[in-house]
Amino acid sequence: MSEPAPDLRVKLGALELSNPVMVASGTFGYGPEYANLVDIDRLGALVVKGIRMQPTTGNSTPRAVEVASGMINAIGLPGPGVEGFIETYIPFLETHTVPVIVNIWGCTIEEYGEVAARLDQVDRVDALELNVSCPNIKQGSTMFGTHPEMVEQVVRHVRERTRKTIIPKLAPNVADVPRFAQICEGAGADAISLINSVPAMAIDIETRRPMLANTTGGLTGPAIHPIAVKQVWEAAGAVSIPVIGMGGIVSAKEAIEFMIAGATAVAVGTANFSDPTVSLDVIDGIAEYLSRHGMRSVNELIGSIDLRKG
Amino acid sequence: MSEPAPDLRVKLGALELSNPVMVASGTFGYGPEYANLVDIDRLGALVVKGIRMQPTTGNSTPRAVEVASGMINAIGLPGPGVEGFIETYIPFLETHTVPVIVNIWGCTIEEYGEVAARLDQVDRVDALELNVSCPNIKQGSTMFGTHPEMVEQVVRHVRERTRKTIIPKLAPNVADVPRFAQICEGAGADAISLINSVPAMAIDIETRRPMLANTTGGLTGPAIHPIAVKQVWEAAGAVSIPVIGMGGIVSAKEAIEFMIAGATAVAVGTANFSDPTVSLDVIDGIAEYLSRHGMRSVNELIGSIDLRKG
């Protein structure tokens, strides 16, 4: 007699996911790119590449460079703009059932609001992730997401323009992640996600030129996982809204670490490039772990860290 | 006819080093530990483990865990205290010629000053590195080194208590490294060093307990190198005092990257554990690079980054 399969369902605000494993923005295109290799409807949610109001070109090449246990990218948020996105990708997404989260950004606070208001009218969009933390987009010399007031205003403004679930995505290069998490909660966020890529740089020592056309970029992949676990743990301890953990997931192990630290859901990023079906393996691995540990619901795993002193 | 060997000498304030390659604090003990394996007098400088006024116990075990391309440590700055250091290690160091930099810390601003004043009387000590950025020592919920005012006060206070070269060591988990660099320069620092380990965490998913007794620790090794290169490049661009680059050096390549980005000297940390003579290889590798590129002095390499757009 086999045990019933564990319950993997989790909630992000009003949005219920069939399982906690999403794919991270910018690493899975808009859906069709991987649809021939992956049964995308098995995913907890699909987070599409960052979208702003206008079509955007992005950075020059080289846009990425491989480093120890990771890569640095400076794509520069190219995209078709919100209307282009709706026109080109919503018809495809309508042939699928996976929850869709649109990652949005803007050059002004107002632009975030405009994009949110436009997507509020699109039924197929389930939630908005607010990217205030892309290392390749700046406000003065530092990014939007490192200024508490800016983050608060963006979240508040978007909150006024949409009833959909909103998920600010925090910057990792701040000293006090809990403070930013609390600001987002206070400003009306339904959940928060972290971490975005970590500002980084590589230089070709033979030419003495930066490896990226944009000079600097964002580090992702296994290298940043331990940094992400700490920030997710801190953030989850500081707020009562759900936290979505990401950074360096390559198997169920890292995803489970995030959930033990307090994440309600997780997102797989860079690992999609080397193994397109890794997210499905992560779902199966979490289910297997829950069964093995006698847990009937994934909610028993979330925040189950044992901090007793040895 | 062979070319003359390139000139590797660099200056940190009044202190001249025979070459730019140091070993990083906490990764090389106080000198004797590696002296049987490494000709320590060939090093540019030896930076000893962090010292405060009193003897200190440090954290419980486990104190370290290996992660992708790096390790997380939470040693907790155990040490013999300044008097114990002088008594136990100065006699050994007096039998060697390598410049000695003592990494110092305190629980209060005054303690930094006391340690500095005491070491000011010790001839064998050439410079002080001020550790305001150890992720395992906190001021409230965040570390000393993430508060601009605290950093400024520590540097100013130490400056008043010693004539030796002083080198504040910056925290990597801040959004605005250039600002901290400038604050240090303004407060009288002779040089700055960065990066310290990056706050991080790992969880054993089977026991659901943190891998470290201290729960969180600091990530070091190749994983953090691209983060360090960016911060060194930014810091070097913001100040006119020398910058010492460290984080993930495992060969001459990473050291040269730091120097191209603007570092006057570099320090090798975690890599000593896997290869005790790696710093000597880095020295040789830099010399070889300079010869191959027709540079007669290492000063031609420092800050030689080519930012022309492709």
Next chain:
Amino acid sequence: MKTDLSKRAMRAERAVVTRHELLYGEYRVLQMHVPAVARAVQPGQFVHLEIPGLDDAILRRPFSVFKADDAMLSVLYKPVGKGTRAMTSIRVDDEISLIGPLGHGFPTSHDVAKPVLVAGGYGMAALYLVACALKSSGTIFMGGRSAGDILCVDEFEAIDWDVRIATEDGSRGTRGFVTVALDEYVAGLPDAREVEYFACGPNAMLKAVCDRALANDQKAWLSVDRHMGCGVGACLVCVQRIRDPESRNGDWHWERVCSEGPVFESREIVWDDDE
């Protein structure tokens, strides 16, 4: 040309290595049993390989398909960097994760009066399926630093192609760049406009072919090499500047080398300043 054919055929497979050996100079051939992919390959397409034992490197590497039949697919490579050096340790019977076939390859089904292939490095392998697929045979110009860089001559001669070789050190064929031999050849033709180029090799070679195609009013299909992340169009790492078809003032947009490319017609490409 840009159908979604490749898209439909794309699969992730575990390929079993059936052969792995030095073929020419430092170049090795890696042959794998992977029928579902091998059968679907079009000339100029590539596969994205996960290289075992790549230590701390996390990305796949793209390789043009050299040969493909109903069961086997092979690629040709030279150990030059981290990935290709690690590849040399692959052994027969090892399993390798492979995604393919990927990208839009060369057009080969139309009538080409005078097909001219121009190849450097692994391009000599990448163009072999093109030569096989074209309705009539023609001339292939191969360029390299020295004799060891000239590959697959027998293969092309076996299918009746005229092989012209140029090496920079003169150790095989004409001395100098491949373009010298190419220019001579084209100058000797009654109507240069009959020539249609199919090129794969270093950027400088592609650009040289592009210049000639523009000057002589010829078509030139160029296979571009870009560092890749995903290989399937998701990450936007591999982009190439492409001229807006209607624009008269040099407007351009990015296209993905892995998806819209790697083959572009010479008039489409906007070259970077440093290319």
Next chain:
Amino acid sequence: MKTDLSKRAMRAERAVVTRHELLYGEYRVLQMHVPAVARAVQPGQFVHLEIPGLDDAILRRPFSVFKADDAMLSVLYKPVGKGTRAMTSIRVDDEISLIGPLGHGFPTSHDVAKPVLVAGGYGMAALYLVACALKSSGTIFMGGRSAGDILCVDEFEAIDWDVRIATEDGSRGTRGFVTVALDEYVAGLPDAREVEYFACGPNAMLKAVCDRALANDQKAWLSVDRHMGCGVGACLVCVQRIRDPESRNGDWHWERVCSEGPVFESREIVWDDDE
């Protein structure tokens, strides 16, 4: 005991693998030609090995010396984690970077009335040089989950040691923990205080031996296993709580397992709560 002998002898060498094979069950022996280190080894010391092909892992792994002569040094291990699994790919003639001999081993030059060795896992290998060095032979208690975990019996019998085996599943020797057999043995002795223990194995086993030594007023030398960074005393990762010799109120300090250890006398050790 705690001289700086090991310190003076410590060297970093490139060892050449001369033998690498399954020895017992899943345990493998790795033998290396590394004369300068092999010659200097004291019983209970260890070597710090850089394991080739360890992907993204950056630290060395410590291994007790199993055998050492004028030229060769061997270690015994079982593939259990990342490092030891990667070790299985090492081939004869490979070069391995080795630092050693390290640490302070077991005291063996004094007179021991009744030497009793207690071993689990790789401890059976780690104690072999102790048995060789002690002036008189005695009894070794070996414990393991099942028969496959019992190692080196022939080696100890060949040098006239009395080998007593206990397995948890009873597949070889007494059923149950090694302490059951040990307690029976000690209870049968005319004077239990003549026993001096030399132990290497899991912490629970060491602690059990420690309890008995304290209860029976015996000496017990315990080799402690701690995760290590540098292996030479620089990083302070590998520390063990050690009782302050003069203190009456339980004061303790940290000592480095790699330098002051790995062998400590049972009375020195302050056990962690979870040990």
